[in-house]
Amino acid sequence: MSEASTGVWRKSSYSGDTGGECVEVAVQPQGMRVRDSKNPAGPRLGFPVDAWAEFLGGALHR
Template sequence: MTLKTSAGDGSTPEWFKSSYSSNDGPECVEVAAVPGVVRVRDSKDAHGPQLAFGVDAWSDFLARATR
């Protein structure tokens, strides 16, 4: 997965749905990169809770998840 930071001032994240997510399945994840932070949320609950990770922690997670 390649992260693109959102354009503009970073106050409104641009969310990207995982290529493994479907519109009717339970595994719907979206990711947004803003300066210094990667946010993750459930795409079916866009106003619900979000997880926030530092860029280094997210990179480490991706490296381990893709092994």
């Protein structure tokens, strides 16, 4: 995935304002980007649309 456009980063509504262990996601045309909210300049993971949809489907059925 291209680093040129990372989209708008969003944190879960379940995350508090006190820090902790949170991730943020950004929607891109090619899929999703994921980063550690405590280290926004750090490494990012990229997932194609179909892989992200499969992940969410599995998470919803837990």
